[in-house]
Amino acid sequence: QVQPVESGGGLVQAGGSLRLSCAASGRTFSRYTMAWFRQAPGKEREFVAGMFWSGGSTHYADSVKDRFTLSRDNAKNTVYLQMNSLKPEETANYYCAADYSALSIVESQYDYWGQGTQVTVSS
Numbered sequence: 001q002v003q004p005v006e007s008g009g010g011l012v013q014a015g016g017s018l019r020l021s022c023a024a025s026g027r028t029f030s031r032y033t034m035a036w037f038r039q040a041p042g043k044e045r046e047f048v049a050g051m052f053w054s055g056g057s058t059h060y061a062d063s064v065k066d067r068f069t070l071s072r073d074n075a076k077n078t079v080y081l082q083m084n085s086l087k088p089e090e091t092a093n094y095y096c097a098a099d100y101s102a103l104s105i106v107e108s109q110y111d112y113w114g115q116g117t118q119v120t121v122s123s
Contacts, residue, residue: 002026002077002112004034004096009117014088020081020117022096030074033103035110036081038092038119045095047105049081057103088123 008020022034035050049070051058058070072079094117097110
């Protein structure tokens with residue numbers, strides 16, 4: 001199993017960029033599908049981006065396509081979410097999730113979750 005730990009959140013102005021990192025323990029990290037979700041105050045948690053364990057399949061929510069980029073470094077047991085052109089409505093707690101299965105946008109499919117990192121985008 002893996003234990004994700006997020007970092008990199010913070011305060012940024014609208015239009016700015018942040019890079020989130022998710023470091024995960026576990027010797028079999030490279031075999032896990034990794035994904036990012038976010039939850040804004042008073043809203044449901046939603047899928048942001050995910051990558052199949054091999055790195056060959058990546059999926060983004062329509063709202064972040066062309067602005068967010070997901071990458072992984074299996075040697076470092078880390079996935080990264082580069083977020084550009086951030087918008088105030090993207091203020092949320094961002095969670096990293098892992099699962100030993102195919103890529104999914106469904107929250108319940110993921111067995112392992114980090115504690116989240118707060119991203120605040122000011123207008």
